[in-house]
Amino acid sequence: MNRMKIALIGAGPRGLLVLERLSAWQQGSQGPLNVTLYDPFPIGGRVWRRDQDPHLIMNTAAQHITLFYDRTVEDPGPVNSGPDLAQWAKREAEAYIARTGGPNAPAFAQAAKGLGPNDYPPRGLYGYYLAWFYDQLKQHLPATMTLTFRQESVAQVAPGAPYTVTAATSTEKYDGVVMALGTLENSLTREQAKLQQFAQAHHRFYLPPGFPAEGELSSINHQDVVILRGLGLSFFDFVSRLTEGRGGFFTKTASSELVYHASGREPHLLAGSRRGLPYHAKARNEKAPGELWPARFLTTPQLAAWQQSGGVTGRQFWQALQREVGFVYYSLLLAERHPGIDLTGFQSDYLQQPEKAVAALQLPASERLNWDALTAVPEGDLQTVIQDYLAADAKAAERGSKTGPLTAALEVLRDLRDPIRQVVSRGLLTDDEYLDFFLRWFNGTNDFLSIGPPALRIKQLLALSRAGIISFLPRQMTIRTQGAYFIVGSKADTDFQAAGTALIEARVPAANAKAAKDPLLTQLLHDDVATLMDLELAGDRRFQSGAVLVDRDTAQLLNSQHRPQGKLFFWGVPTEGVNWLTTASPRPYVNDINLRLANRIARQLLK
Numbered sequence: 001m002n003r004m005k006i007a008l009i010g011a012g013p014r015g016l017l018v019l020e021r022l023s024a025w026q027q028g029s030q031g032p033l034n035v036t037l038y039d040p041f042p043i044g045g046r047v048w049r050r051d052q053d054p055h056l057i058m059n060t061a062a063q064h065i066t067l068f069y070d071r072t073v074e075d076p077g078p079v080n081s082g083p084d085l086a087q088w089a090k091r092e093a094e095a096y097i098a099r100t101g102g103p104n105a106p107a108f109a110q111a112a113k114g115l116g117p118n119d120y121p122p123r124g125l126y127g128y129y130l131a132w133f134y135d136q137l138k139q140h141l142p143a144t145m146t147l148t149f150r151q152e153s154v155a156q157v158a159p160g161a162p163y164t165v166t167a168a169t170s171t172e173k174y175d176g177v178v179m180a181l182g183t184l185e186n187s188l189t190r191e192q193a194k195l196q197q198f199a200q201a202h203h204r205f206y207l208p209p210g211f212p213a214e215g216e217l218s219s220i221n222h223q224d225v226v227i228l229r230g231l232g233l234s235f236f237d238f239v240s241r242l243t244e245g246r247g248g249f250f251t252k253t254a255s256s257e258l259v260y261h262a263s264g265r266e267p268h269l270l271a272g273s274r275r276g277l278p279y280h281a282k283a284r285n286e287k288a289p290g291e292l293w294p295a296r297f298l299t300t301p302q303l304a305a306w307q308q309s310g311g312v313t314g315r316q317f318w319q320a321l322q323r324e325v326g327f328v329y330y331s332l333l334l335a336e337r338h339p340g341i342d343l344t345g346f347q348s349d350y351l352q353q354p355e356k357a358v359a360a361l362q363l364p365a366s367e368r369l370n371w372d373a374l375t376a377v378p379e380g381d382l383q384t385v386i387q388d389y390l391a392a393d394a395k396a397a398e399r400g401s402k403t404g405p406l407t408a409a410l411e412v413l414r415d416l417r418d419p420i421r422q423v424v425s426r427g428l429l430t431d432d433e434y435l436d437f438f439l440r441w442f443n444g445t446n447d448f449l450s451i452g453p454p455a456l457r458i459k460q461l462l463a464l465s466r467a468g469i470i471s472f473l474p475r476q477m478t479i480r481t482q483g484a485y486f487i488v489g490s491k492a493d494t495d496f497q498a499a500g501t502a503l504i505e506a507r508v509p510a511a512n513a514k515a516a517k518d519p520l521l522t523q524l525l526h527d528d529v530a531t532l533m534d535l536e537l538a539g540d541r542r543f544q545s546g547a548v549l550v551d552r553d554t555a556q557l558l559n560s561q562h563r564p565q566g567k568l569f570f571w572g573v574p575t576e577g578v579n580w581l582t583t584a585s586p587r588p589y590v591n592d593i594n595l596r597l598a599n600r601i602a603r604q605l606l607k
């Protein structure tokens with residue numbers, strides 16, 4: 001019987017999910033199967049490396065992370081159930097970490113011991129969970145399957161089955177190849193290259209966008225003034241590395257506020273972004289793994305109706321989403337503060353005519369959901385208003401994802417990711433709207449409101465601001481250089497100016513295949529094995545995005561003729577734009593998109 005050979009490129013969560021599916025489907029099969037997994041980083045991949053600083057935490061609650069299938073997954077095939085990250089930390093982590101070791105093993109073992117289901121685990125701990133998962137797979141492989149891990153980067157995949165995979169030290173032929181390359185570094189933009197040259201010429205520190213666990217920060221000392229550009233998740237990582245990572249620590253007051261105790265080795269931090277506000281905190285989780293706010297406006301029939309009538313405008317889509325958020329917000333607000341109002345009556349009015357139902361409540365302005373206030377810096381002395389904003393944000397988040405009206409309502413944006421995804425996958429927006437509204441406006445707003453850090457990070461930031469370690473910059477920050485300094489200014493406050501000795505681009509590289517430094521992706525595009533998604537705009541204009549074009553249903557890689565090339569599959573972060581929100585790890589009991597797709601890929605491979 002012919003031996004089937006499959007290459008999986010990328011040993012992050014997605015690569016391992018396909019591996020698990022191959023193993024699951026292979027049980028009971030007679031035909032021999034050889035699988036080779038490639039990654040220059042150890043099993044688990046680059047984001048989740050086990051040698052990283054244990055202070056760097058995930059922005060996902062431990063019980064919402066899994067690598068195992070469950071019965072909610074559409075057409076799952078063989079289900080081999082197993083622990084989510086929280087359960088694994090309780091049952092398996094200590095022994096596994098002790099057995100496998102690592103430079104920060106004691107800290108990760110300690111973190112696992114105290115990890116509750118709703119806590120936010122260190123990223124390295126997820127790395128151990130991934131490595132454990134791989135070891136389990138390896139130990140229980142079907143008799144007809146072999147598995148090899150090559151810790152090396154793949155430079156080339158030649159089209160035409162059998163596909164030739166060329167890595168740093170090997171060349172092999174395969175019947176099928178799956179690429180899940182994840183977040184990739186990009187070449188520097190012109191501005192970044194200039195800033196890097198400036199830093200080199202003046203012995204200053206400049207760090208372009210990258211993996212926040214990796215940038216070498218040891219040359220920054222306590223006399224430096226470090227400008228951080230970006231207030232999203234990477235920002236919190238850099239803040240942690242330059243404070244807790246330098247020996248400072250937090251203590252809790254009687255009222256549960258945090259106080260920062262400096263080590264004296266921290267530089268001063270100047271933090272800003274275009275919006276000027278740190279991402280909103282995630283609500284303290286109160287939901288069980290499969291629990292989600294249901295759709296009431298972005299329902300399947302509504303999506304189908306839009307599809308039938310030729311699509312939806314960005315405005316209509318956003319209004320439907322705002323109404324979803326409003327439903328949860330006002331329902332919780334009324335239950336909490338206005339028990340005299342008939343909640344069921346309000347809800348049924350709201351479902352008919354949302355704006356009218358809200359107006360009829362005659363709530364004071366302070367109780368109404370104010371979208372502008374949610375996304376803009378308040379007026380007043382900047383440090384004070386941001387400190388007040390952080391305090392209010394942390395307090396709202398701690399009230400919980402089913403209790404606090406505001407943060408519970410913002411979780412609708414997470415819980416309705418599947419219907420939002422369908423707006424993209426069904427092509428309901430015109431290409432103009434998709435570019436101008438969805439990619440350029442909605443994505444940033446959605447990230448700001450719904451993918452933020454745990455409340456702990458916001459409380460820490462407040463404590464650091466009160467301790468004078470960090471100062472916030474006015475919105476629309478700008479950077480230029482003068483003499484031997486980085487000069488930060490603001491388009492919104494033209495009188496503002498401050499000098500820095502170091503500049504960190506506090507954000508991960510954007511998914512942009514055109515600029516990616518990955519040799520494999522460069523080769524695939526060069527040889528027309530892969531191509532980029534084009535948008536056709538009004539007036540015969542075209543816009544070439546940075547997204548790798550794939551068939552959304554099958555995950556097959558498409559060439560410039562939009563043709564699949566057999567068993568060449570490509571999925572995950574570099575397809576962002578064709579697919580939506582490709583950076584989320586699999587979640588249990590929600591018919592998770594990653595679990596669905598891994599299964600579909602494995603079945604096609606084995607056909």
Ligand SMILES: Cc1cc2nc3c(=O)[nH]c(=O)nc-3n(C[C@H](O)[C@H](O)[C@H](O)COP(=O)(O)OP(=O)(O)OC[C@H]3O[C@@H](n4cnc5c(N)ncnc54)[C@H](O)[C@@H]3O)c2cc1C
Pocket residue numbers: 009010011012013014015038039040041044045046047048057058059060152153154155180181182183211212213508518519520521571572573582583584585586
């Ligand atoms: C800093 C950071 C923090 C994050 N935090 C969270 C979080 O808290 N929660 C969450 O849900 N998601 C988080 N994410 C999103 C993360 O991308 C996904 O959770 C998940 O890791 C994606 O899995 P993946 O397998 O597609 O890609 P990755 O995990 O990125 O793995 C891809 C692997 O492919 C390898 N690779 C790339 N090119 C080649 C090549 N040519 N040859 C061989 N191997 C190659 C890389 O080395 C890498 O190890 C975070 C991402 C980053 C960058």
